[in-house]
Amino acid sequence: MFLFMKFPPSFSSPSPSSLFRFIVLFIITVLIVCEKTRAVVKLPPNVSVPAVLVFGDSIMDTGNNNNNLATTARCNYPPYGKDFKGGIPTGRFSNGKVPSDLIVEELGIKELLPPYVDSKLEPGELATGVCFASGGAGYDPFTAQSSFTISLSGQLGLFREYIGKLKAAVGEERTKFILRNTLYIVVLGSNDISNTYFLTRVRQLQYPNFSAYADFMLSSASTFFKEIYGEGARRIAVFSVPPLGYLPSQRTIGGGIRRDVVVKINDAVQIFNTKLSKQLESLNHELPDSRMVYVDVYNPLLDIIVNYQKYGYKVGDRGCCGTGTIEVVLLCNRFTPLCSNDLEYVFWDSFHPTESVYKKLISPVIGKYLNKFL
Numbered sequence: 001m002f003l004f005m006k007f008p009p010s011f012s013s014p015s016p017s018s019l020f021r022f023i024v025l026f027i028i029t030v031l032i033v034c035e036k037t038r039a040v041v042k043l044p045p046n047v048s049v050p051a052v053l054v055f056g057d058s059i060m061d062t063g064n065n066n067n068n069l070a071t072t073a074r075c076n077y078p079p080y081g082k083d084f085k086g087g088i089p090t091g092r093f094s095n096g097k098v099p100s101d102l103i104v105e106e107l108g109i110k111e112l113l114p115p116y117v118d119s120k121l122e123p124g125e126l127a128t129g130v131c132f133a134s135g136g137a138g139y140d141p142f143t144a145q146s147s148f149t150i151s152l153s154g155q156l157g158l159f160r161e162y163i164g165k166l167k168a169a170v171g172e173e174r175t176k177f178i179l180r181n182t183l184y185i186v187v188l189g190s191n192d193i194s195n196t197y198f199l200t201r202v203r204q205l206q207y208p209n210f211s212a213y214a215d216f217m218l219s220s221a222s223t224f225f226k227e228i229y230g231e232g233a234r235r236i237a238v239f240s241v242p243p244l245g246y247l248p249s250q251r252t253i254g255g256g257i258r259r260d261v262v263v264k265i266n267d268a269v270q271i272f273n274t275k276l277s278k279q280l281e282s283l284n285h286e287l288p289d290s291r292m293v294y295v296d297v298y299n300p301l302l303d304i305i306v307n308y309q310k311y312g313y314k315v316g317d318r319g320c321c322g323t324g325t326i327e328v329v330l331l332c333n334r335f336t337p338l339c340s341n342d343l344e345y346v347f348w349d350s351f352h353p354t355e356s357v358y359k360k361l362i363s364p365v366i367g368k369y370l371n372k373f374l
Contacts, residue, residue, distance in 0.1 A: 315339075
């Protein structure tokens with residue numbers, strides 16, 4: 001980074017002391033700018049991760065549902081975003097940043113991952129990545145259909161549209177390089193299991209045995225992985241489904257009067273995660289040069305929830321918003337009372353963790369799995 005300054009004729013040469021102050025101020029300014037996107041993880045020499053592209057649900061959504069008035073799966077209103085820069089509700093389902101943001105920040109790519117459908121998206125953002133995730137989506141097409149959100153096939157369509165825009169912006173060859181070296185993140189399955197299967201029980205009529213439903217989810221997931229592979233994706237991180245039976249909303253709905261952990265939901269999650277891990281191993285053998293990596297977030301998040309005091313939290317079974325037992329999206333609004341300090345809570349609302357928890361989760365996960373893609 002260089003600055004070329006042309007002084008007007010009437011400007012006299014600066015004194016050594018003023019020149020020194022200018023240089024110091026300039027260096028400090030550069031350091032502050034660089035700090036915003038400082039890479040926490042160090043890549044090996046000659047290895048590049050130019051962009052991050054995210055597919056998923058509300059855990060990763062950075063605002064793609066904001067203008068979709070047909071869905072209630074929106075949170076572009078207070079108190080969401082309370083701890084975000086400027087206290088602005090951006091459509092992120094948390095009090096601050098979400099994993100999509102923390103991943104690009106950790107890699108030193110940029111500070112925030114913008115939602116692709118944002119009308120204000122700058123063309124310059126395309127080459128470093130965007131987010132296609134939509135709160136309410138799942139591997140099961142019915143999950144997004146019933147919540148009126150962007151389905152997995154819809155997110156795939158947006159990805160293909162993105163490729164066309166990227167080619168127009170940076171050219172064919174650079175686009176190929178970006179697509180091949182991008183880190184793709186897929187985070188889905190929670191809504192399928194918690195809502196479509198156990199809450200509404202719609203799929204239980206068709207699949208009385210959860211293992212069969214897990215196979216159905218896996219079939220949809222595998223088709224998607226092959227589709228993005230066909231478009232040039234190689235480095236694909238697929239997050240496990242988290243321990244849903246410990247979420248405040250699930251404990252309230254299915255845990256009885258004592259709000260116990262819902263064991264049957266956790267058992268279902270583990271059945272699906274085991275199948276997902278094996279399927280990714282199979283796809284890596286089937287698809288040349290693919291690096292599809294199963295990323296276990298079930299166990300590290302479980303440890304934070306169960307041993308919350310060890311991580312500095314005071315409350316692990318309720319969210320900060322309202323009673324913390326059922327409030328999420330519309331029920332968590334500007335009129336809902338909040339806890340006094342969300343840093344003491346594992347959960348922000350009854351379904352989503354706080355930014356603090358995401359930070360404790362994402363950094364170790366990237367450190368553990370990044371080399372598997374390189």
